[in-house]
Amino acid sequence: MECIYVPQDKLLTIKIAEEIDENVVKKLRRKIDNEITRFMPRKVIFDFSNVSFMDSAGIGMLLGRYKVIRMLGGNLELCHVNKQIEKIFEISGILKIIPLIKDNEIYEYGGKNVGNI
């Protein structure tokens, strides 16, 4: 999992690279919360380009991270979500509070890799 941080925008992009299920979520939760408390970002983007599978455990995990990020005064967005995972997002209604953005290439160029977690 790769973390990219843009200090001037306080933007943290986390590229998740796992199949997200109950087993993986336990470890993801801890790692992601570590990074969030380390940078206290104003905005967090979860990049799903390398996520080939997700089930409802992922929804719970995202809602949990959303709460943490909001509590610290930041926003959460998602990008590069595949069709199957988007279907799960739509059924759950999560996109009403965590928006799906088209592209975040622009941030990737501005930011630097701050570590693989």
Place this chain on the structure above:
Amino acid sequence: MLGIYDNEMKLEFVSKSSNEAFARISVAAFASQLDPSIDELADIKTAVSEAVTNCIIHGYENTIGIVKVECKLKSNWIEIQVSDNGKGIEDIELAKRPLYTTKANLERSGMGFTIMESFMDELKIESIPNMGTKVTMKKYITPLDDKNNENMSIANQSKQKEGI
């Protein structure tokens, strides 16, 4: 065991969440005999993952037990039965309700049955408190010929649009 079905298989494994990936990948590999599309296969994987997760964290509440997965194939459908001998469900209708969860403290979303219901064509839940739960799901797979025809007609439509 063999009889009215074209093929059958049965898996049994210990209720560890590290077995979720094993279960969904095994079922997907078995289902691939029906030549499902990538979307159909992804639906099956997601539904199996939900059912198995339920056995592990709700049925056995993270204690050790046995999860059973049985699959039956017949020309254009697959039936998947996921069962446990765990604590069972008191009120099935309530459990099926979207966003209802007994484990909100564990960041569960309460979407498991909703996802199984919308990704599969049929869903049946049987449960006896303190005896166990059995979830039976069925998915119809579009035969390969129809898929080819669909692709052909899409190809023809785009050809017509381009004026070929």
